[in-house]
Amino acid sequence: xxxxxxxxxxxxxxxxxxxxxxxxxxxxxxxxxxxxxxxxxxxxxxxxxxxxxxxxxxxxxxxxxxxxxxxxxxxxxxxxxxxxxxxxxxxxxxxxxxxxxxxxxxxxxxxxxxxxxxxxxxxxxxxxxxxxxxxxxxxxxxxxxxxxxxxxxxxxxxxxxxxxxxxxxxxxxxxxxxxxxxxxxxxxxxxxxxxxxxxxxxxxxxxxxxxxxxxxxxxxxxxxxxxxxxxxxxxxxxxxxxxxxxxxxxxxxxxxxxxxxxxxxxxxxxxxxxxxxxxxxxxxxxxxxxxxxxxxxxxxxxxxxxxxxxxxxxxxxxxxxxxxxxxxxxxxxxxxxxxxxxxxxxxxxxxxxxxxxxxxxxxxxxxxxxxxxxxxxxxxxxxxxxxxxxxxxxxxxxxxxxxxxxxxxxxxxxxxxxxxxxxxxxxxxxxxxxxxxxxxxxxxxxxxxxxxxxxxxxxxxxxxxxxxxxxxxxxxxxxxxxxxxxxxxxxxxxxxxxxxxxxxxxxxxxxxxxxxxxxxxxxxxxxxxxxxxxxxxxxxxxxxxxxxxxxxxxxxxxxxxxxxxxxxxxxxxxxxxxxxxxxxxxxxxxxxxxxxxxxxxxxxxxxxxxxxxxxxxxxxxxxxxxxxxxxxxxxxxxxxxxxxxxxxxxxxxxxxxxxxxxxxxxxxxxxxxxxxxxxxxxxxxxxxxxxxxxxxxxxxxxxxxxxxxxxxxxxxxxxxxxxxxxxxxxxxxxxxxxxxxxxxxxxxxxxxxxxxxxxxxxxxxxxxxxxxxxxxxxxxxxxxxxxxxxxxxxxxxxxxxxxxxxxxxxxxxxxxxxxxxxxxxxxxxxxxxxxxxxxxxxxxxxxxxxxxxxxxxxxxxxxxxxxxxxxxxxxxxxxxxxxxxxxxxxxxxxxxxxxxxxxxxxxxxxxxxxxxxxxxxxxxxxxxxxxxxxxxxxxxxxxxxxxxxxxxxxxxxxxxxxxxxxxxxxxxxxxxxxxxxxxxxxxx
Numbered sequence: 001x002x003x004x005x006x007x008x009x010x011x012x013x014x015x016x017x018x019x020x021x022x023x024x025x026x027x028x029x030x031x032x033x034x035x036x037x038x039x040x041x042x043x044x045x046x047x048x049x050x051x052x053x054x055x056x057x058x059x060x061x062x063x064x065x066x067x068x069x070x071x072x073x074x075x076x077x078x079x080x081x082x083x084x085x086x087x088x089x090x091x092x093x094x095x096x097x098x099x100x101x102x103x104x105x106x107x108x109x110x111x112x113x114x115x116x117x118x119x120x121x122x123x124x125x126x127x128x129x130x131x132x133x134x135x136x137x138x139x140x141x142x143x144x145x146x147x148x149x150x151x152x153x154x155x156x157x158x159x160x161x162x163x164x165x166x167x168x169x170x171x172x173x174x175x176x177x178x179x180x181x182x183x184x185x186x187x188x189x190x191x192x193x194x195x196x197x198x199x200x201x202x203x204x205x206x207x208x209x210x211x212x213x214x215x216x217x218x219x220x221x222x223x224x225x226x227x228x229x230x231x232x233x234x235x236x237x238x239x240x241x242x243x244x245x246x247x248x249x250x251x252x253x254x255x256x257x258x259x260x261x262x263x264x265x266x267x268x269x270x271x272x273x274x275x276x277x278x279x280x281x282x283x284x285x286x287x288x289x290x291x292x293x294x295x296x297x298x299x300x301x302x303x304x305x306x307x308x309x310x311x312x313x314x315x316x317x318x319x320x321x322x323x324x325x326x327x328x329x330x331x332x333x334x335x336x337x338x339x340x341x342x343x344x345x346x347x348x349x350x351x352x353x354x355x356x357x358x359x360x361x362x363x364x365x366x367x368x369x370x371x372x373x374x375x376x377x378x379x380x381x382x383x384x385x386x387x388x389x390x391x392x393x394x395x396x397x398x399x400x401x402x403x404x405x406x407x408x409x410x411x412x413x414x415x416x417x418x419x420x421x422x423x424x425x426x427x428x429x430x431x432x433x434x435x436x437x438x439x440x441x442x443x444x445x446x447x448x449x450x451x452x453x454x455x456x457x458x459x460x461x462x463x464x465x466x467x468x469x470x471x472x473x474x475x476x477x478x479x480x481x482x483x484x485x486x487x488x489x490x491x492x493x494x495x496x497x498x499x500x501x502x503x504x505x506x507x508x509x510x511x512x513x514x515x516x517x518x519x520x521x522x523x524x525x526x527x528x529x530x531x532x533x534x535x536x537x538x539x540x541x542x543x544x545x546x547x548x549x550x551x552x553x554x555x556x557x558x559x560x561x562x563x564x565x566x567x568x569x570x571x572x573x574x575x576x577x578x579x580x581x582x583x584x585x586x587x588x589x590x591x592x593x594x595x596x597x598x599x600x601x602x603x604x605x606x607x608x609x610x611x612x613x614x615x616x617x618x619x620x621x622x623x624x625x626x627x628x629x630x631x632x633x634x635x636x637x638x639x640x641x642x643x644x645x646x647x648x649x650x651x652x653x654x655x656x657x658x659x660x661x662x663x664x665x666x667x668x669x670x671x672x673x674x675x676x677x678x679x680x681x682x683x684x685x686x687x688x689x690x691x692x693x694x695x696x697x698x699x700x701x702x703x704x705x706x707x708x709x710x711x712x713x714x715x716x717x718x719x720x721x722x723x724x725x726x727x728x729x730x731x732x733x734x735x736x737x738x739x740x741x742x743x744x745x746x747x748x749x750x751x752x753x754x755x756x757x758x759x760x761x762x763x764x765x766x767x768x769x770x771x772x773x774x775x776x777x778x779x780x781x782x783x784x785x786x787x788x789x790x791x792x793x794x795x796x797x798x799x800x801x802x803x804x805x806x807x808x809x810x811x812x813x814x815x816x817x818x819x820x821x822x823x824x825x826x827x828x829x830x831x832x833x834x835x836x837x838x839x840x841x842x843x844x845x846x847x848x849x850x851x852x853x854x855x856x857x858x859x860x861x862x863x864x865x866x867x868x869x870x871x872x873x874x875x876x877x878x879x880x881x882x883x884x885x886x887x888x889x890x891x892x893x894x895x896x897x898x899x900x901x902x903x904x905x906x907x908x909x910x911x912x913x914x915x916x917x918x919x920x921x922x923x924x925x926x927x928x929x930x931x932x933x934x935x936x937x938x939x940x941x942x943x944x945x946x947x948x949x950x951x952x953x954x955x956x957x958x959x960x961x962x963x964x965x966x967x968x969x970x971x972x973x974x975x976x977x978x979x980x981x982x983x984x985x986x987x988x
Contacts, residue, residue, distance in 0.1 A: 005119045007137055009096070011127040012145035013291040014260025015269075018124040019045070019228075021145075022092040025122060026074060027052060032090035035079040035111060037098055037225045039064070043199040044228070046076040063368060064428040064451075065199075066444065080107050082115065091117035095225055096125035097253075097296065099132065103244060105300025106330040112136060114304065128253055128296045135326055136299075149263040153285040154272040157235060160186050164215035165232040168274060169258055171220060171241035177414070179237055179275065180218040180466040189214045189467030195222035198421055200455035205462060214467055224258035234262040235274040252284045253293035301327035306362070308355040311343035314362060334378075338365040341379040348383060351390045361386055363433070370425040385430065394438045395430060403427060408450045410457035414465065417458040424451050488534055492563070494527060501527045506563035507535060507542075507583040507595060528586045535587040539594045550602045554703045556690050558599050566599050570694040574636070575607055575615070577694055610684040613676050614639045617665040626650070627658035634667065638688045639679040640738070642724050643672055670742040672729055680727045680739060682707035692725045702726075710768045711736045711777070731780030734773065740766055753783070753911040775907045784912040792902040 010018050023045065026032035036042045039062045046060040046067075059072040061081045075083060079093060093115065099108040112123065113136060123133065123140075133140055159168070159182055168183070168190075170176045176192060183190040191209040193202055209217045210230060221241070223229065236255070240247050263269025271288065273279055280288075287293055303320040307313040318336050322329055342348045342365065352361045364386045369378045388395050404427055407420045428451060430436055431443040487495045492503040502511035509527055542560060551559050558566040558579070566581040579599045583592040608615060617623070617631050630650055634641060641647050651669060654662075659669065666676045679688065686704045693701035702722050705712045711734045715722070728735035736744070743766055751757035759774055767774060775785040 005117050005121055006141070007116070007121045007123075007139060008141045008143055009123045009125075009130070009133050009137075010143045010145060011125060011130055013126070013147045014257065015147050015149055015263060015265075016145035017148065018145060019094055022094065022122050022124055023048060025120065026090045026092060029089035029117075029119060031073050031086075031088045032092070032117070033075040033077065033082060033086065033088045033115075034092040035077050035082040035094065035115070037079060037095040037104075038195065038222065039078055040195070040197075040199055040202050040222065041094070041225055042076050042078050043203070049074055049076060064425050064432065065448075066432040079104075079111055082111060084115070088117055089119045090122070091115050091120075092122040092124065094124045096123040096133070097129045098125075099129065099299035100296045102300065102331055103333070106302035106333075109299045109301050109327070110304050112299075126253065126257070126293070127291070128293050131295050131297070132299050132326060136324075147260075147291065149266055150268045151259065151263060151289050151291075152268065152270045153280065153289055154233070154270045156273050156279050159183060159235075159274050162187070162216065162235060162274065163233060165230060166215070166235060167217040167219055167223060167229070167231045167233070167261065168235045168237055169219055169221060169223070170237040173220075173418075175237055176218050176220060177466075183216050183218065184466050187216055190216040190218045192462050192466055193217060193219040193223055195220055196418065196422065197458070198425075198451055198455040200452055201421075201459045201462070204455075204459040208463065208467060218466075221254070221258055223261055224254075228264065229261065230264055231262050232267070232269055234259050234269070234271040236271070236277050236280070237273075237275040238277050239273070239280070251293075252287045255280070255284065256288040256291065256293060259288050298326060298328040300330040302330045302333075308358040308362070311339065311349065311352050311358060311361065314358055315339060315343065334369050334375075335362075335366045337375060338369075338379055338382055341375065342383055342386065345383055348386060351387065357390060360389060364389065367426065367429055370422045370429070371419075372422060381426070389436060393435075395436055397438055397443075400427060400430070400437065400443065404447060404450060408453070410453055414458065414461045417454055417461060421451065421454045421458060424454060488531075488538075494531065496526045496530045504531065504534070504538075506560060506565040507538065507581070507587055507591060509584055509586075528584075532586070532588075535584075535591050539587075539591040543594050543598045545598075547602055547605060550599070552603070552606070552687070552690060554686060554690060555701050556694060558602075565595060568603070568690065568694055570697065574638070574691055574695045575611065577603065577691065579603065606687065610687050611639070611679065613666045613678050617662070617667070620661075620665065623661055625658065626654055627661050630654060630658070631662065631665075634662075634674070634676070638692055638725065639676040639684075640688075640724050640727065641674045642729070643670065643674055647674065668739075668742070670738065671745040672741050673724070673738040675727075675738060677739060680737070685725075685727050689722075689725055692721070693719075696721075709737075710740045710766070711773075731778075732776035733780075734769075734777060736767060736777060751909075753909070756786075756908040756910045758906055758908060771905065771907065775909075778907075778909050779912075782912050783909045786908045786910075788906050788908060789903045790906065792904040 010021060012018065022034060026034055027049070034045065036045060042060065042062055043065075046058060049058050053074065055067075056069050057071055057073040059069060059075045060067040061075060061077045061083070063078065063081060075086075075088070077083070079098075082093075093108065093111045096108060096112060099105050099112060101108070112133070115121070123129075123137075127144070130142065134142075159179065162168070162183075168179050170179055173194065173196075176194060180190045180192050189208075191205040191214050193205055197205070206229065208214050217223075217229065217231065236258070239250050239255070241250060242248075259269075259271035261269075262271055301322045303317055305317065307317040315336070318339075319329075339362065342361065343352075348361065352358050364382050367382060367385070369375075371378065385395060388399070404424070407424050407427075409420070410417070412420075424447060428444075428447040431440065431447045434440070437443045488504050489495075492505060493500060494502050494504050494509065500512065502509055504510075509531060511527060542565070545560065549561055552568065553559060556568040557564055558568065564582055566579050569578040569580050571578045579596050581592055581595045581599065583595055614635055618635050620631070623631050633647075633650070643651065651674065663669075666678055668675055668677055678684070682704065689704050690701060696719065698719060702715075702718050705726050705728065712728060714730045714733055714735045723730045723735050724738075726735075727739075728737055729741055731741075744763060747760065747763055747766075759771065759778075764771065764774055767777065769777060775787070779785050
């Protein structure tokens with residue numbers, strides 16, 4: 001054993017500054033060598049010495065890295081890579097207690113016995129090595145160092161309750177990943193440190209933890225070997241580990257080595273367990289806190305004097321028994337196992353015939369199994385390398401290029417990248433050995449570059465999977481107590497400090513739904529702190545926005561563009577619903593009040609604009625008596641009242657002055673409905689349905705029918721009263737618009753509803769229905785439809801004749817402007833329906849004495865201008881159609897030409913009520929009520945009229961209590977020009 005220079009053993013627990021002391025002592029000499037247990041720790045110490053003395057005098061030598069400047073003075077190495085025979089002034093070996101490690105202990109024992117500095121030799125480690133060092137190293141001096149902070153045991157603690165700046169230690173890759181994933185969901189993220197990581201990846205992960213991006217570290221026991229981190233608490237996720245051969249319980253000194261990472265400098269630390277790990281026994285916890293462990297009694301040893309005569313001689317020398325009882329022969333290591341396998345190969349035996357070849361074989365066998373695959377595959381790779389080196393003196397460049405190119409890919413998941421990193425470490429090791437490759441510098445740089453790329457990709461994947469950078473950034477800024485910078489894009493995306501945190505929908509913040517746990521709380525805290533001024537700015541912009549940017553939905557929602565800002569709620573006044581705003585509580589009551597006032601202004605103006613005729617009638621103080629009462633009933637019905645029951649009695653009770661006053665406000669007294677035509681337009685209908693649904697407390701509001709349709713399919717599942725509020729009346733399988741129904745009623749008065757009649761082309765035109773659909777509609781109105789067939793008539797040739805368009809009685813309800821003055825037809829008294837008044841049939845109005853004769857239905861609103869594209873859709877088409885010369889329209893009289901081979905279908909319609917002699921239940925006709933036109937008048941002569949049909953006068957007869965007007969004063973109610981003339985007379 002060498003005994004040059006001073007030999008000192010610096011022993012003590014963790015956090016005593018032993019490594020720092022060794023670095024300071026080495027820098028006090030001209031040259032020095034320090035051996036460290038891990039490549040990660042070697043890189044950390046190398047960076048510290050380079051920062052102190054510069055890179056030109058510091059070398060780094062590990063199995064996979066070799067940085068040796070020409071003027072090297074200080075060597076930082078792993079223990080296995082420490083150069084021998086250099087005669088350095090200073091030599092230090094860290095973590096000397098690893099002499100007892102079953103796997104690598106023999107290497108540390110060899111350095112303890114044989115590595116010496118010219119002036120000083122330093123061994124740093126646990127106090128448990130005091131006995132073996134005293135026995136094996138003569139003239140050794142012991143220097144004890146006490147821990148600079150206290151270490152306390154806190155027992156079991158859940159991961160969800162783990163305090164910040166904690167390290168969770170697991171003993172398998174799967175456990176590390178699972179815990180890191182859990183912490184990401186609950187705490188926002190964690191850094192991951194494992195011994196298999198490259199220094200570049202490990203440093204990047206440690207930087208995440210050290211700079212505060214994350215507050216948690218998940219690691220293997222690799223952090224127990226000298227990594228200096230700002231850890232306040234160490235939690236063990238397990239107390240057992242696989243040591244390469246079996247699962248075993250961790251020894252107290254191993255637990256103490258890892259737990260000692262908690263508390264750096266003068267800061268105290270703590271340790272405990274978490275997850276599924278059982279509690280640490282009290283006696284073990286006490287030993288850890290007091291740093292008292294069982295002393296090491298035996299150290300691992302392997303013969304350093306090797307025989308290279310033959311592979312067998314080499315194996316025999318490696319298996320030689322130790323010379324002292326304190327030394328224990330190391331168990332078979334990976335290099336010895338590989339040597340045994342290669343020595344059995346004929347190709348290897350044939351080449352390993354001299355000492356040089358055997359030494360080369362041993363150097364190849366010492367290539368670590370970084371890949372961690374089967375021993376057989378590793379031996380095959382070593383055999384190929386040995387044969388190449390023996391036969392050619394170098395590893396072929398094309399062969400190593402193929403191996404490296406297969407690994408140089410950065411796509412894939414964490415496990416894939418980790419395997420590639422393990423594979424490239426093999427070739428990095430090969431490239432670092434002097435004389436093994438032709439272009440050493442090239443391949444060292446190439447393999448190092450591949451490792452760096454894979455390391456960066458692995459760090460990115462680890463960060464992406466286990467760290468929410470958004471949360472880490474926000475948490476760091478929140479800790480700094482600075483104002484956060486928030487941005488709200490045009491589409492509502494909210495970014496705080498450049499990180500997406502959610503969306504601002506109107507005045508409600510919707511945080512990112514992918515966040516949970518601590519991440520969600522951090523996002524909410526940061527976003528609400530940053531959005532406070534944005535809420536006020538947005539409220540001001542909303543308050544000054546024009547009404548064109550605001551709208552209501554058919555379900556009662558209130559929208560600002562595409563963002564929901566409130567909803568309508570029922571109130572005591574159906575025409576003035578309450579407003580419930582969608583504003584976050586954190587926005588403040590001032591913002592909520594401003595939004596509510598703006599929405600109330602919008603709804604007040606919307607109701608005033610769309611229901612202007614109704615509100616004007618409500619405010620008209622000139623209405624009194626029954627007219628005022630009926631006006632309020634119309635307001636309660638939102639401008640539409642189906643005529644029947646109490647409504648019919650109230651209409652009958654109105655005198656002509658009351659009716660005239662109501663007509664001035666646009667009220668139409670129809671045979672089936674009393675309504676305001678201006679409110680049948682799509683916009684008022686949409687609002688009416690919303691207000692009606694609110695008043696009736698519906699959960700789901702029925703939608704308005706598509707605009708422009710005369711008939712729509714009848715919805716049996718719709719709420720009661722929906723059809724009337726939509727402006728329609730159900731009749732059979734379809735519902736017909738009420739203004740078109742009144743026009744149809746006007747046409748039916750001219751028909752013989754008792755004797756039977758057929759549908760005219762005008763009837764089909766205004767309803768936009770096929771004959772079969774019209775028959776169903778008529779049956780829904782109370783008529784009987786009898787289907788028949790007859791030979792189809794063909795028109796005889798006739799000279800071209802101009803066809804006059806059918807003139808309607810009044811413009812369509814949708815075409816009447818809200819502020820239009822009442823027409824003459826509005827002011828005229830109603831004429832009773834021609835159909836007999838049977839139960840279920842609309843009741844006619846009765847004219848008062850002294851008033852002109854009236855038509856009952858003044859609601860003859862027309863259809864829209866566009867033609868009906870589909871009769872089944874019920875779009876009206878009452879415009880005259882252009883026809884080619886000689887083409888006959890439906891109004892033209894043609895001479896039928898029977899064709900016995902073709903037939904046509906027709907329907908005969910009759911009123912389905914009771915006959916004149918069975919008038920039970922029929923309403924009594926009051927004074928002035930006209931005779932229904934459908935009733936057949938008695939023949940003036942005896943006997944039935946010729947032709948089987950009742951004789952009619954040229955003009956319909958009306959009856960009134962006043963004097964009969966002259967024929968020249970009588971006005972045809974179906975003529976709009978005459979109706980307009982009558983209106984002018986009324987104004988005079």
